Amino acid sequence: MITIENITGGYSKKPVIDQVSLEVDTGEFFGLLGPNGSGKTTLFKLMSGGLPVMDGTVFLNGKSVLHMSQLERARHIAVLSQETNVSFDFTVEEIVRLGRYAFQKGLFKTLSGRDKELIDEVMEITSITCYRHQPFHMLSGGEKQRVLLAKALVQEPEVLLLDEPTNHLDIKHTFDLLDVLKRWQEERKLTIFAILHDLNIAALYCDRVGILHEGRLTNVGSVDVLRKRSELAEIYGVETWTQPHPTLARPQLLMNPHKKKQEPLSLLEDYSLEQTEDAIRLSFPQQLRTISNGVAGEGIQWMKHFVNFHVDKQYDSRTPKEDAEQWLLKRGLPVEQSIGMMTAVHLENAVMKEEIIHGSAMLVLVTAGTGNAVDITCRSTETAGEKIGTINTFVFADAHLTDGALVNACMSATEAKVKALHDEMIRDPVSGTMATSTSTDSLVIGVTQQGTRTPYAGSGTAVGSGIGQLVYEATKEALQMDRSWKEARP
Ligand SMILES: Nc1ncnc2c1ncn2[C@@H]1O[C@H](COP(=O)(O)OP(=O)(O)OP(=O)(O)O)[C@@H](O)[C@H]1O
Numbered sequence: 350m351i352t353i354e355n356i357t358g359g360y361s362k363k364p365v366i367d368q369v370s371l372e373v374d375t376g377e378f379f380g381l382l383g384p385n386g387s388g389k390t391t392l393f394k395l396m397s398g399g400l401p402v403m404d405g406t407v408f409l410n411g412k413s414v415l416h417m418s419q420l421e422r423a424r425h426i427a428v429l430s431q432e433t434n435v436s437f438d439f440t441v442e443e444i445v446r447l448g449r450y451a452f453q454k455g456l457f458k459t460l461s462g463r464d465k466e467l468i469d470e471v472m473e474i475t476s477i478t479c480y481r482h483q484p485f486h487m488l489s490g491g492e493k494q495r496v497l498l499a500k501a502l503v504q505e506p507e508v509l510l511l512d513e514p515t516n517h518l519d520i521k522h523t524f525d526l527l528d529v530l531k532r533w534q535e536e537r538k539l540t541i542f543a544i545l546h547d548l549n550i551a552a553l554y555c556d557r558v559g560i561l562h563e564g565r566l567t568n569v570g571s572v573d574v575l576r577k578r579s580e581l582a583e584i585y586g587v588e589t590w591t592q593p594h595p596t597l598a599r600p601q602l603l604m605n606p607h608k609k610k611q612e613p614l615s616l617l618e619d620y621s622l623e624q625t626e627d628a629i630r631l632s633f634p635q636q637l638r639t640i641s642n643g644v645a646g647e648g649i650q651w652m653k654h655f656v657n658f659h660v661d662k663q664y665d666s667r668t669p670k671e672d673a674e675q676w677l678l679k680r681g682l683p684v685e686q687s688i689g690m691m692t693a694v695h696l697e698n699a700v701m702k703e704e705i706i707h708g709s710a711m712l713v714l715v716t717a718g719t720g721n722a723v724d725i726t727c728r729s730t731e732t733a734g735e736k737i738g739t740i741n742t743f744v745f746a747d748a749h750l751t752d753g754a755l756v757n758a759c760m761s762a763t764e765a766k767v768k769a770l771h772d773e774m775i776r777d778p779v780s781g782t783m784a785t786s787t788s789t790d791s792l793v794i795g796v797t798q799q800g801t802r803t804p805y806a807g808s809g810t811a812v813g814s815g816i817g818q819l820v821y822e823a824t825k826e827a828l829q830m831d832r833s834w835k836e837a838r839p
Pocket residue numbers: 360365383384385386387388389390391392
């Protein structure tokens with residue numbers, strides 16, 4: 350365990366680092382963050398003996414690090430600082446070998462067989478074996494960084510102090526290097542104290558972080574401290590948003606540039622509509638913030654084009670996403686900016702409604718078939734087996750919604766659809782009870798993100814109730830059209 354106790358120091362009488370205390374557990378990866386000039390490198394130098402302390406001390410497992418000889422310190426602590434200047438023209442291998450110096454015995458300090466094996470292993474995992482015989486000064490900044498990391502790792506340290514270890518590295522080498530460190534941390538209980546600038550990298554790799562601000566350590570804790578938007582805005586002067594990583598329980602930050610304001614979008618005037626037998630396409634000149642379960646473009650996204658494709662009753666639905674993406678491409682629509690849904694319902698039965706409700710412009714498009722109508726409260730997963738019935742709902746609103754409000758909006762649209770199914774007496778053909786949906790319904794909510802940001806879009810809000818009213822009317826009418834169409838073609 351490293352214990353930093355009230356450490357104070359700097360370059361003149363006025364200290365840069367002011368009474369910093371911190372404990373880093375054995376086997377922990379601690380990330381020191383902070384804006385330029387906040388004192389990170391100064392603290393690093395005070396900890397590693399590169400700068401004399403004015404007050405306080407640093408302990409490693411209870412023993413004062415600052416009173417250790419250089420050789421003794423090198424047996425426990427490896428340092429990778431920002432300075433990559435190497436005075437002699439050593440080869441890569443010679444530099445890495447220097448890392449074993451503190452452990453070499455005898456008058457001539459020769460390398461043991463184990464030392465050589467370790468050097469080979471570390472050169473391999475830091476991907477520098479191919480530069481083995483090259484002069485260090487002929488390497489790129491990123492390659493030098495990896496060589497110096499290899500030198501630090503062959504010390505087999507208990508503690509590794511790193512000052513911006515990835516600042517010269519491309520994305521692949523950044524992740525490779527941090528993966529190596531993480532593996533050593535986990536397998537060898539290596540304690541890592543690293544200065545990091547990239548908050549997203551810190552969020553992915555650190556067990557705990559702390560932010561240095563004007564020489565004082567603040568916000569020490571799990572990486573969830575990076576969710577504190579107002580603190581980050583105060584310390585860094587940048588507006589941030591936190592998003593969850595899609596597969597890891599770790600936050601990721603998005604930054605807001607101070608960009609020029611976009612032309613306002615008039616939802617009901619600025620869209621274009623194209624309808625053929627094969628597809629209905631609605632496009633906007635700007636991307637809308639969307640939440641959707643469409644076969645193409647699902648999730649939370651920014652999208653411009655919204656397409657409902659007609660498919661044959663016999664459509665083989667094994668690769669719906671790929672098919673929808675191909676159809677988008679055939680129409681010259683970029684997959685990254687388009688939502689695609691499918692329906693076997695004839696598109697002349699689509700219903701579109703637009704209105705300004707409670708001051709918000711709304712546009713709703715629905716196609717409804719009920720062959721696969723289902724009562725979700727019945728336990729059977731058996732369906733009628735007919736593939737023609739699905740309800741596809743496109744909802745557009747001139748509103749500025751949080752992600753939570755987008756979920757609210759989905760609920761509002763769904764509640765309205767269920768009411769329409771109920772009022773049209775649509776039944777689950779298997780259970781005979783009232784249907785709540787069809788088995789393959791799709792929905793998109795698209796909002797302009799203009800105006801005042803609101804965290805709610807449920808039934809108690811103007812936006813939610815507007816969505817509810819229009820979706821109800823459009824779904825009811827679409828269900829009636831579907832019924833009439835079927836009755837006309839028994
Ligand atoms: N050798 C030096 N002599 C005098 N002042 C220094 C010296 N090195 C740094 N400073 C000052 O100490 C303060 C902290 O610098 P430090 O390098 O520790 O910041 P940092 O947080 O590591 O910044 P960065 O993110 O830019 O690397 C700064 O105001 C800097 O000007």
